[in-house]
Amino acid sequence: MSSSSSKVVLITGTSSGIGLAAAVAAAQAGWRVVATLRDTGRSGALRKAAGEAGVELDVRQLDVTDERSVAAAVDGVIADHGRLDAVINNAGAGHLGTLENESVADVRAVMEVNFFGVLHVSKAALPHLRATGGRLITVTSVGGIIGQPFNEAYCAAKFAVEGYMESLAPVAARLGVAVSVVEPGAVATEFVNNIGVDLAAEVAAAGPYADALQAYLDRTVAQFLNGAQTPAEAAGAVLEALTADRPAFRLQTSDWAREFTGTKLTDLDGSAVLGLTGGWVG
Template sequence: MSVKTVLITGTSTGIGLATAVAAARNGWHVVATMRDTGKAGALLAAAEAAGVTVEVKPLDVTDPASVRDCLAGLDRLDALVNNAGAGHLGTLEQEEVDDVRAVMEVNFFGVLHVTKAALPLLRAAKGRVVTVTSVGGVVGQPFNEAYCAAKFAVEGFMESLAPVAATVGVAVSVVEPGAVGSAFVSNVGGRDTVLDAAGPYTPALTSYLARTRDAFAAAQTPQDAAAPIVGLLEAERPAFRVQTSDAARAFTATKLSDGDGSAVQTMTGAWIA
C-alpha cells in the first residue's frame, strides 16, 4: 500500500508539533504547516530525534491564497488535522467587536478555509478531517468569550458537516483537549494589560487567572494530547468526539451525555441516509 499523507496545521509548537512527529513515526507522510516556516526548528529537531522526516510548508489559515497555494502542491491527501489556533483573554465590555472578529478569523474561518480546500482531495481518498477544538468548545469559560464562541462554532459546524461528509466517504471528528503544557497559553498576549485595565472585573479576573494557573500545573503533555489525534487518523471507524485526557472527559461530561458523539451522528445521519 502507498504511504498515506496527512496535512497538519499549526505545527511549530505544542499539540501540532507532537502530532506531526507521532504521525510520522506511525508511517504517515506528514505535511507539517505553519504560518512562519522560520519557526520550524523545534519541529525539525524533534523529528530528527525521533528518526523521522516531515515536509514543512508555509500556510496561513486566515489567507485563502496561502491555503490554495499549499493545497495545490499535493497530489493526494488522506487526512487533514486542523490544529492551528490562537487563544484570547478578555470580556466584551472592555474590548472591541473587531477583537472578537479577529479571534473568529483564526479559530473558526481558518478551519473552514483549509477544510474546504482539502475536501476534494479527501473525497478522492475516502479520507478524514480531524479538528482540534477545546473543552472550551463545549463549556463556555469566563474571560474566554471570544475563544469559546469560536470553538463552539467549530464544533457546531463539524457536527453538522459530519453526516454530509460521510455520504461521500469522508469521516469528520473533533478533538477536545483540556489543559496542555505547551506554548499556547504563553502565546496569549496582553494578560497583564487586560488585568491592569480590568476595572470592576478585577476580582473576577484575578480569581480566574489563579484557577487557570492551578489547572495548568497539572496539564498533560503535548505528546499525550497528540496520541488520540493519531488514533483517529488510524481508526477504522473514528468517533466524532474525543477528549484527550480523563480531566477533559470529566470536565465536558458536566455538559455532554453523548460523550463520543455517536448518538447525534446516528440520528442526523439517518436523516440523509
C-alpha cells in the same frame, strides 16, 4: 484505514505543542506528513523533534487566515504527493477578554483564526479527501463544549467549529469522508503564552471585572502548572482519530477532559455548568 507510507496527511499549526507532537507521531506511524505553519522561520523545534525521532517531515508555509496561502499549500501537496488522505486542523490562537473591555474587531480576529481558518483549509481539502475516502480532523477544545469566563470569543469560535463539524459529519460520511473533533483540556504548551498579553496589565485595566479576572487567572495558571497534559499525550487522541478503523466523531484527550465535557452533555438546564464555572471567578 491502516497506516501506510503512501498515505498523506496535512497538519496545520505545527510549530509547537499538539501540532508538533501530532506531526511527529503521524510520521512514526508511517504517514507522509506535510507539516505546515504560518512562519517557517519558527520551524526549528519541529525539525529538531523530527530529527530526534528519526522521521522526515515535509515542512511548508500555510496561513489559515489567507485563502490564497491555503489554496497554494493544498495544491502543492497534490502536485508533489499526488493525493491527500487526511487533514488535521490544529492551528489556533488563544484569547483573553470580556465583552465590555474589548472591541468587536478583537472578537472577529479570534473568529478568523479559530473558525474561518478551519473552514478555509477544510473547504480546500474536501475534494481531495473525497477522492481518497479520507479524514477531516479538527483540534477544538473543551472550551468548545463549556463556555469559560474571560474566554467568550475563544469559546464562541470553538463552539462554532464543533457545531459546524457535527453538522458536516453525516454529509461528509455519505461521500466517504470521516469527520472528527479532538477536545484537549489543559496542555502544557506555548499556547497560553501565545495569547500575547501582559496578565498583570490586563487585571489593572479590567475595571469592575478586576477581581473576577484575577480569580480566574489564579485558578487557570494553577491548572496549567499542576494538571496539564503533555503535548504528546494530547496528540495520542489525534493519532487515534487518524488511524482507527472507525474513528469516533468526538474524542477527548484525557479523563479530566471527558469528565469536564460530560458535565455539559448531561446538564439540561445549564445549572451545573454555571455552578462550576461561576466558582472560577470568586
